[in-house]
Amino acid sequence: MGAAAERRLLVVAGEASGDAHAARMLRAFGRVHAYRAHGVAGPALRAAGVEAIEDASALSVVGFSGVLQRLPRLMRVFRRLDDEARRFKPEAAVLVDSPGFNFRAGPSLKRAGVKIFYYIAPQVWAWHPERARAMSRWVDRLAVVFPFEEQLFRDAGVPTTYVGHPLLEDLHPEIDAGSFRAELGVTPDATLLGLLPGSREQEVRAHAPVMLEAAARLASSRPSLVPVMALAPDVSPERLAALVGGTLDPGAPANGPWRVRRGKARVCFVRGRTRAVQAHASACAVASGTATLETALFATPLVIVYRMGWLNYAIARRLVSLSHVGLPNIVAGSEVAPELIQDAFTPERVAEALAPWLDDPAARAEASRGLSAVRARLGMAGASERAAEALAELLA
Numbered sequence: 001m002g003a004a005a006e007r008r009l010l011v012v013a014g015e016a017s018g019d020a021h022a023a024r025m026l027r028a029f030g031r032v033h034a035y036r037a038h039g040v041a042g043p044a045l046r047a048a049g050v051e052a053i054e055d056a057s058a059l060s061v062v063g064f065s066g067v068l069q070r071l072p073r074l075m076r077v078f079r080r081l082d083d084e085a086r087r088f089k090p091e092a093a094v095l096v097d098s099p100g101f102n103f104r105a106g107p108s109l110k111r112a113g114v115k116i117f118y119y120i121a122p123q124v125w126a127w128h129p130e131r132a133r134a135m136s137r138w139v140d141r142l143a144v145v146f147p148f149e150e151q152l153f154r155d156a157g158v159p160t161t162y163v164g165h166p167l168l169e170d171l172h173p174e175i176d177a178g179s180f181r182a183e184l185g186v187t188p189d190a191t192l193l194g195l196l197p198g199s200r201e202q203e204v205r206a207h208a209p210v211m212l213e214a215a216a217r218l219a220s221s222r223p224s225l226v227p228v229m230a231l232a233p234d235v236s237p238e239r240l241a242a243l244v245g246g247t248l249d250p251g252a253p254a255n256g257p258w259r260v261r262r263g264k265a266r267v268c269f270v271r272g273r274t275r276a277v278q279a280h281a282s283a284c285a286v287a288s289g290t291a292t293l294e295t296a297l298f299a300t301p302l303v304i305v306y307r308m309g310w311l312n313y314a315i316a317r318r319l320v321s322l323s324h325v326g327l328p329n330i331v332a333g334s335e336v337a338p339e340l341i342q343d344a345f346t347p348e349r350v351a352e353a354l355a356p357w358l359d360d361p362a363a364r365a366e367a368s369r370g371l372s373a374v375r376a377r378l379g380m381a382g383a384s385e386r387a388a389e390a391l392a393e394l395l396a
Contacts, residue, residue: 007395010090010114011039011050012081012105014059014098016199016233017290021120021166021384022096023048028388033395038088040077053084057234059101074101081105085112091395092117092140099123103131110138117391119143121153121160132156141394143387146331147379163386165378167290171297173279180276184257184268190226191358193218194281194300195267196274196291199232201243206307207287207345208244214285214350216265222358227267228257228281230274237269282364283357285350288326288341296328296337296374301367303353304328304339328374336370 013022019042026048029035037049042056054077078101085093092115095102099122106116121144122131135142136157143163144150150162173180181188193215197207208229215227231240237258241248246262258269270277278284278295286292288306295302304326324330328337338353340346356363 005034007033007035007092008088008090009035009037009039010081010085010088010093010109011037011041011045011096012059012093012098012102013039013041013045013056013096014101015056015290016042016044018096018098018120019056020044022094023050024166024169024384025119025387025391026050026094028384029391032388033392037094038084038090039094040081053080059098077101078105078108082108082112085109085114090114092391094119094391096120097122099131107138110140115140115394117141117143117394119387119391120145120166121149132158141390143390145383147377161386161390163390164380164383165293166383166387167294167297168375168378168381169384171275171294173276173298174273175276177280180273180280183273184226184228184270186226187224190224191222192277192281193225193227193354193358194277194284194286194295194302195227195229196277196284196286196295197229198287198289198291199235201235201239203287204232204235204240205243207305208240210305210307210345210347210350211285212244212246212262212265212267213347214354215267216263217347217351218354218358219265225358227265228277229267229269230277231256231269231271233271235271237271240269283354285354288339290327292337293327293331293374296331296371297378299368299371299375301357301364301371302328302337303350304337304341305345305350306341307345308342328371331377332370332373333377334373336367336373 013019023044038051040054040056041050041052058073058077093109095106095118097120110116116139118139132153133156139158142153142158142160145165147162150160153160195211197204219225241260246260249259252258256270260267279298284295284300284302286295286302288304292304326337326339329335340349
């Protein structure tokens with residue numbers, strides 16, 4: 001296929017998960033069609049051949065007040081994207097999640113004559129149902145990852161295809177359980193407690209201290225318990241130790257694991273082992289987001305937690321119409337994982353929720369069985385290929 005047949009794409013992905021999902025879709029697209037792509041990209045999209053005009057981290061924002069704090073940078077990215085559309089002249093823009101930015105960029109690109117392909121729909125069913133109708137004016141094709149979304153968006157006039165969830169394509173721990181325990185330096189009979197505070201510094205600051213206090217309470221009466229906290233790639237162990245008021249043990253390997261002492265409690269920090277934590281822990285405390293869905297798909301019992309600033313929470317309470325906020329519960333249609341949000345997120349309540357799964361194999365097995373509904377409702381793997389086919393149809 002010659003250079004003249006290359007499809008020109010403008011890609012916008014913000015979160016690390018969106019960057020990874022978009023990269024897999026582009027690779028699937030590239031197996032059939034030659035393409036050249038520019039855009040807002042993270043490491044996965046760069047590895048897939050996207051020429052980054054801005055780093056995906058520029059779109060990483062927590063809460064409504066976070067948008068205000070990052071507004072100058074977001075506006076700079078918007079202007080660069082607009083300029084790139086005029087210079088590069090893409091046939092289509094591939095927008096991935098990140099509604100706070102893409103709901104401004106999409107209509108602008110549409111007015112410039114660019115076809116809009118939206119992959120991984122914004123959760124309008126939780127926040128702004130009317131946004132689904134607004135999308136019909138500027139989205140040419142929408143690829144959704146939850147089965148219940150297809151009819152919702154079609155009813156709003158958006159051309160929509162359910163492609164399945166991309167997590168089902170590549171969901172496996174980085175290493176097996178025995179190797180993971182060897183890395184941690186723990187015995188085969190140790191009980192692992194997973195702690196996943198989130199990937200952004202604001203989330204770590206809000207969640208990690210409470211998680212660690214809950215872990216300390218649990219460990220005080222369980223000598224074999226080993227709390228393991230998964231670090232995001234860009235969070236150093238030194239920075240996290242400072243954020244949680246702990247002391248980093250000296251002499252750790254460059255790539256970890258690192259041990260942090262906080263009062264009488266000790267916890268292992270690991271990087272590049274998030275899915276090993278999710279898969280091999282007996283139970284996990286997980287900040288609300290994609291990581292909760294990953295943990296549920298491993299059938300590991302979890303408590304879903306989240307805390308935000310009071311202003312963001314006050315706004316969210318007025319806007320969110322769902323009875324649950326955790327993705328596993330939304331997908332399952334019932335509470336398969338307890339939720340401790342805002343004031344309910346305390347060390348005492350986290351420890352209380354986790355304790356039965358750490359102590360009672362029957363309780364742990366029952367919770368795992370309940371989580372099986374999540375995988376069943378997400379269907380089959382192959383989302384990237386189906387999304388790539390939908391993009392190809394739009395360009396045909």
